[in-house]
Amino acid sequence: MSLYRILRPLLFTLPPETAHQLTLNGLRLLGAMGRPKTGAAILRQTVLGRDFDNPFGMAAGFDKNGDAISGVHRIGFGFAEIGTLTPLPQLGNPTPRVFRLTAERALINRLGFNNRGQMDALARLENWREKSPQARPVGVNIGANKEAADRIADYDIGAQRFAAVADYLTVNISSPNTPGLRDLQSGEAAGEIMRRVRAAAPDIPVLVKIAPDMSHDDAIGLAELARAENIDGLIISNTTLARDGVASSRRKDEAGGVSGAPVFDMATDMLRAVYRASGGKLTLIGVGGVSSAAAAYAKIRAGASLVQLYTGLVYEGPGLVTRMKSELAQMLRADGFSNIAEAIGVDARRADKGENVT
Numbered sequence: 001m002s003l004y005r006i007l008r009p010l011l012f013t014l015p016p017e018t019a020h021q022l023t024l025n026g027l028r029l030l031g032a033m034g035r036p037k038t039g040a041a042i043l044r045q046t047v048l049g050r051d052f053d054n055p056f057g058m059a060a061g062f063d064k065n066g067d068a069i070s071g072v073h074r075i076g077f078g079f080a081e082i083g084t085l086t087p088l089p090q091l092g093n094p095t096p097r098v099f100r101l102t103a104e105r106a107l108i109n110r111l112g113f114n115n116r117g118q119m120d121a122l123a124r125l126e127n128w129r130e131k132s133p134q135a136r137p138v139g140v141n142i143g144a145n146k147e148a149a150d151r152i153a154d155y156d157i158g159a160q161r162f163a164a165v166a167d168y169l170t171v172n173i174s175s176p177n178t179p180g181l182r183d184l185q186s187g188e189a190a191g192e193i194m195r196r197v198r199a200a201a202p203d204i205p206v207l208v209k210i211a212p213d214m215s216h217d218d219a220i221g222l223a224e225l226a227r228a229e230n231i232d233g234l235i236i237s238n239t240t241l242a243r244d245g246v247a248s249s250r251r252k253d254e255a256g257g258v259s260g261a262p263v264f265d266m267a268t269d270m271l272r273a274v275y276r277a278s279g280g281k282l283t284l285i286g287v288g289g290v291s292s293a294a295a296a297y298a299k300i301r302a303g304a305s306l307v308q309l310y311t312g313l314v315y316e317g318p319g320l321v322t323r324m325k326s327e328l329a330q331m332l333r334a335d336g337f338s339n340i341a342e343a344i345g346v347d348a349r350r351a352d353k354g355e356n357v358t
């Protein structure tokens with residue numbers, strides 16, 4: 001039994017945001033205590049021009065301000081994504097605004113981009129880079145302030161600020177917790193954001209993070225637009241407004257986005273559809289409901305080059321990353337792959353040939 005199985009009931013007596021802050025503090029300390037271990041060669045690959053020790057990344061929202069990047073790497077993650085960061089600091093919605101749906105292995109959150117603002121994180125990231133030149137990749141997820149007069153301009157500002165320090169940028173137009181933000185996924189607004197971010201950050205990879213609630217056709221349309229605007233890839237997906245997998249929870253009527261196990265199928269199906277439509281020409285990061293090596297492997301086989309998680313970590317603890325790495329390496333070997341890159345999209349390609357992959 002892992003230590004986290006013993007600690008979790010204690011942690012779960014605390015409000016989710018208190019438990020989260022404690023975890024972040026712990027990771028900050030851990031990050032100062034040494035470097036991450038290099039993983040199995042079979043998990044190593046170059047994606048978006050960066051070297052990844054393994055495909056597992058910390059999803060956005062966990063370390064919004066970039067306080068614990070080294071700690072995130074230290075528990076085994078191959079990369080970290082900080083943010084969402086808005087140009088100006090923002091308090092977010094009133095508390096309570098994060099809820100555990102333990103039986104469903106899910107969370108509902110309506111944080112609303114609470115963060116200390118881009119300038120604060122930028123200073124910390126620059127300082128961290130100087131001290132950790134060889135460190136694993138860090139992505140920066142950018143958003144718009146709730147009260148911004150021109151939300152599209154906020155993405156331009158974020159891209160300019162982080163273009164020199166991020167390994168990649170994520171354009172978050174899919175949070176359900178800033179009213180109207182998801183409207184930016186519509187063709188015209190999305191196209192303008194992509195153009196302006198690409199122009200502001202011409203030398204680093206840019207990805208767009210999308211919601212699992214749009215139709216596959218709309219997601220494929222966004223993917224085509226992304227290619228046309230020289231965007232490198234998509235992150236599929238953010239939290240869902242659907243309540244399908246949580247209908248029996250007493251928390252189901254809390255406003256916000258559902259994350260965790262109930263998102264897995266919808267996010268993976270969308271990922272597969274986009275991969276098939278884009279013929280593997282965009283880099284896809286799969287996120288939503290990953291809490292096992294099997295789930296991560298399914299996303300990779302559906303077309304994800306990299307996989308992120310957040311909620312799985314809340315329920316399974318930090319040891320999950322190490323466990324998933326060794327199990328994923330075994331699964332790849334058992335299927336005859338010599339490197340993870342060979343497994344990306346294999347199920348989607350089989351589906352193209354008419355084989356049944358479900």
Ligand SMILES: Cc1cc2nc3c(=O)[nH]c(=O)nc-3n(C[C@H](O)[C@H](O)[C@H](O)COP(=O)(O)O)c2cc1C
Nearest residue numbers: 059060061084109237238259260288289309310311
């Ligand atoms: C508490 C919480 C806060 C989040 N904040 C952000 C955020 O600021 N920006 C973002 O792009 N995604 C955010 N997300 C979404 C996650 O990055 C991820 O896309 C989603 O939770 C699905 O993955 P999971 O099932 O592994 O949690 C947040 C998720 C949670 C649970």
